[in-house]
Amino acid sequence: MKQTATTKTSYHIPVGPIHPALKEPVFFEFEIEGERIVDVDVKLGHVHRGIEWASRKRNPIQILYLAERICGICSFCHPAAFTLAVETAADIQAPERAEYLRVIQGEIERITSHVLWAGVAAHEIGFDTVLFLTWQMREKLMDLTEYLCGNRVTKGIMTIGGIRRDITEDMIPKITDTLNYLKDNFEKLRKIFLDDKTIRMRSQGVGILTKENALKLCAVGPTTRASGVKKDVRVDTSYFAYGDLDIDFITPDVLTNEVNGDVYDRIIQRLLEVKQSIGLIEQCLDTMPSGDIVVEPKIPKLLNQLKKVNGEGVGRHEAPRGEVIHYVKFDGENESPYTWKVRAPTYNNILPWIPMLKGEQIADIPIIAASTDPCMSCTNRVAIADGSKKYEMQKEELHRLSIEKTRRLMK
Amino acid sequence: MDILGLSETILRLVIGTIAVALFGIIFGLLYKGVDRKISAHMQGRIGPPIRQPFRDVRKLFTKENVVPENAIPWIFNLVPLLGLIATISILIYLPIGGFPPIMSWGGDLILILYLLMFPSLAMVIGGFSSGSPYAIVGAQREMATMIAYEFPLAIIIISLAWKLTQVGSVNVFALSTIIGTPIWNSVTGPLGFIGFAILLLALIIVTPAELSKIPFDAPEAETEIAGGLLVEYSGRNLAMFYLTDGVKTVVMASIIVVLFFPYNLSSLPMLGLEGGSYVAYIIDILFYLLKIFLVILFSVTLIRVAIARLKIDQIVYTYWVPLTLLSLVGLIFIMWDGWIMNLLGLV
Numbered sequence: 001m002k003q004t005a006t007t008k009t010s011y012h013i014p015v016g017p018i019h020p021a022l023k024e025p026v027f028f029e030f031e032i033e034g035e036r037i038v039d040v041d042v043k044l045g046h047v048h049r050g051i052e053w054a055s056r057k058r059n060p061i062q063i064l065y066l067a068e069r070i071c072g073i074c075s076f077c078h079p080a081a082f083t084l085a086v087e088t089a090a091d092i093q094a095p096e097r098a099e100y101l102r103v104i105q106g107e108i109e110r111i112t113s114h115v116l117w118a119g120v121a122a123h124e125i126g127f128d129t130v131l132f133l134t135w136q137m138r139e140k141l142m143d144l145t146e147y148l149c150g151n152r153v154t155k156g157i158m159t160i161g162g163i164r165r166d167i168t169e170d171m172i173p174k175i176t177d178t179l180n181y182l183k184d185n186f187e188k189l190r191k192i193f194l195d196d197k198t199i200r201m202r203s204q205g206v207g208i209l210t211k212e213n214a215l216k217l218c219a220v221g222p223t224t225r226a227s228g229v230k231k232d233v234r235v236d237t238s239y240f241a242y243g244d245l246d247i248d249f250i251t252p253d254v255l256t257n258e259v260n261g262d263v264y265d266r267i268i269q270r271l272l273e274v275k276q277s278i279g280l281i282e283q284c285l286d287t288m289p290s291g292d293i294v295v296e297p298k299i300p301k302l303l304n305q306l307k308k309v310n311g312e313g314v315g316r317h318e319a320p321r322g323e324v325i326h327y328v329k330f331d332g333e334n335e336s337p338y339t340w341k342v343r344a345p346t347y348n349n350i351l352p353w354i355p356m357l358k359g360e361q362i363a364d365i366p367i368i369a370a371s372t373d374p375c376m377s378c379t380n381r382v383a384i385a386d387g388s389k390k391y392e393m394q395k396e397e398l399h400r401l402s403i404e405k406t407r408r409l410m411k
Numbered sequence: 412m413d414i415l416g417l418s419e420t421i422l423r424l425v426i427g428t429i430a431v432a433l434f435g436i437i438f439g440l441l442y443k444g445v446d447r448k449i450s451a452h453m454q455g456r457i458g459p460p461i462r463q464p465f466r467d468v469r470k471l472f473t474k475e476n477v478v479p480e481n482a483i484p485w486i487f488n489l490v491p492l493l494g495l496i497a498t499i500s501i502l503i504y505l506p507i508g509g510f511p512p513i514m515s516w517g518g519d520l521i522l523i524l525y526l527l528m529f530p531s532l533a534m535v536i537g538g539f540s541s542g543s544p545y546a547i548v549g550a551q552r553e554m555a556t557m558i559a560y561e562f563p564l565a566i567i568i569i570s571l572a573w574k575l576t577q578v579g580s581v582n583v584f585a586l587s588t589i590i591g592t593p594i595w596n597s598v599t600g601p602l603g604f605i606g607f608a609i610l611l612l613a614l615i616i617v618t619p620a621e622l623s624k625i626p627f628d629a630p631e632a633e634t635e636i637a638g639g640l641l642v643e644y645s646g647r648n649l650a651m652f653y654l655t656d657g658v659k660t661v662v663m664a665s666i667i668v669v670l671f672f673p674y675n676l677s678s679l680p681m682l683g684l685e686g687g688s689y690v691a692y693i694i695d696i697l698f699y700l701l702k703i704f705l706v707i708l709f710s711v712t713l714i715r716v717a718i719a720r721l722k723i724d725q726i727v728y729t730y731w732v733p734l735t736l737l738s739l740v741g742l743i744f745i746m747w748d749g750w751i752m753n754l755l756g757l758v
Binding site (some may be wrong): 011012013014019020021032035122123124125126127128129132133136196197198199201202361362363364365366 | 453454455456544545548551625626628629632633634635636637716717718719720721722723724725
């Protein structure tokens with residue numbers, strides 16, 4: 001058959017579930033016209049591991065270590081949010097020193113995560129030299145984490161009613177050394193990311209998330225703050241020792257006097273947050289009171305106390321990627337909680353991908369996808385399977401099911 | 412030509428071609444290893460051993476050669492070979508060290524430009540025939556990149572040829588003419604020197620695109636389109652493209668050496684060497700390898716560790732506007748060179 005006229009058609013490109021640009025499995029289906037993205041669909045659920053289900057057979061102390069394994073990078077945030085939820089439910093108040101130590105651990109984790117992200121972002125735009133430079137910096141932080149917690153990744157530092165390891169006087173020089181090293185190298189990093197021409201070419205005006213969209217789609221963390229929304233759990237609510245510390249919202253206009261909500265702004269945002277975190281750790285080291293680090297050091301006694309709790313609690317913590325929420329309910333009979341629900345920040349940052357990606361080029365996909373710092377294994381809480389056949393659910397059905405589940409929990 | 416002379420010529424051609432092919436492949440892989448080692452050290456890593464590319468090729472040749480279901484097998488399998496052959500055949504026309512080109516007749520710079528396009532075209536055809544959406548995006552990008560860098564490249568070549576006509580050469584595109592009259596010798600004043608330096612810079616910026624290296628590696632961009640053109644290639648075919656890449660690096664560096672630095676050490680009077688002696692050949696080939704190394708260091712290694720990958724529209728813009736203007740400025744400087752000197756009465 002001879003074709004006489006040609007018509008311009010769009011074509012489909014699948015990105016994921018396994019793709020070099022993605023560090024974790026997520027599936028994008030793009031509709032492309034030439035190099036431009038016309039439409040995009042995101043599909044999730046490839047790394048559901050049934051962690052919440054596994055908690056049904058564990059007591060709260062065991063769940064701490066399970067929560068740590070939700071995400072390798074946020075191995076402090078998830079136990080922290082869980083602890084906050086349990087402490088609310090059981091009405092436990094951690095000692096003041098422990099609250100400061102928790103802030104130090106949380107901020108070290110934030111710096112580590114943001115520096116790691118900077119390297120990943122550089123790799124996505126083909127700038128591997130910066131990847132190795134930033135990961136060299138991260139290595140120092142990993143060493144510090146190992147020095148303070150005994151582990152490099154899963155820290156095992158959090159416990160209900162306090163923290164497991166103290167920072168003694170002789171440990172402080174090592175911390176200040178690392179912080180000074182970071183401050184010296186921060187300037188180098190700032191120069192590379194903010195002044196390098198090729199990085200600006202790749203990130204300015206790319207993947208814009210407007211303030212309206214950020215509010216409408218409930219984005220959290222650096223993603224929403226880079227769009228100019230002042231949302232930060234550390235400031236909005238007072239938990240740990242954040243209430244006593246000098247901390248304010250950070251948005252990119254602190255540095256540039258304008259908010260564009262593009263990838264470049266998200267880079268600025270994270271760099272500024274690294275600086276803020278260094279300041280917070282220094283404040284903690286200066287003002288930390290002395291005293292106990294844990295309310296109840298005997299774990300069987302603590303578990304016995306928790307077993308009698310009948311009630312629920314919500315824990316909110318500002319993870320490096322945004323607000324993480326844990327919900328816990330105890331029924332007063334069993335050692336393990338009646339229910340445990342995790343909402344990771346990436347869950348909120350998935351929908352903002354769609355307005356960010358539409359209208360951009362194929363070449364922008366990796367850096368835009370990476371710019372929200374997605375963490376899929378944190379997010380995947382549900383997988384629906386009917387036999388071996390996986391199927392999708394529509395909004396109405398999903399809504400009905402969530403109402404049913406909430407009712408069931410409220411009993 | 413009598414029968415004996417003819418057979419001798421053919422024998423010389425065959426042996427010479429095999430020697431040049433081996434030279435291109437071995438040194439292509441060696442320079443690849445050196446490039447990887449140096450860039451690793453620049454990035455604060457240890458890097459793979461220098462012989463790593465040889466191991467990679469050996470491993471690839473033992474691997475299974477997968478042809479995707481919706482590919483066109485005969486094209487898919489043919490183009491890697493064509494690309495390698497075309498690249499090696501460029502080396503036949505280039506002088507290596509003190510040795511004259513094996514085919515010193517019938518080939519000129521224009522032919523080399525055409526042959527240089529061949530491996531890229533082979534990759535485009537291979538990409539389109541592999542039936543993967545990533546490869547198709549990569550093939551489109553490769554075509555756009557080719558269209559982009561050919562323009563400044565053509566300006567550079569034409570400028571050099573024009574200068575040679577000015578100094579009275581007849582066959583200006585022939586390589587023997589170009590080697591015989593090194594361009595720096597035809598410079599009469601500082602303007603001409605600056606003009607040629609600008610052209611050299613432009614050619615060095617064209618090189619990474621010709622070789623698909625960062626920042627102009629959009630056709631292969633592994634984080635975007637997972638290897639692009641090469642995504643469906645494996646085993647022997649991938650090894651062939653790998654070799655093509657290595658040989659092409661040597662070829663591009665040789666072209667820069669031939670155009671801008673065709674000097675040989677053995678002709679220096681202070682060494683007191685006889686032309687054609689073994690020592691002279693060895694010194695020349697070592698000096699030639701050093702020149703190639705320096706060109707690769709500046710045009711590939713340094714550039715690729717220093718900047719991020721560009722998008723395809725940015726690549727096309729870079730070549731069509733700033734780089735074309737740059738080479739035109741170089742051309743103008745060369746044109747004004749003699750004129751200003753005459754005006755000032757210096758010549």
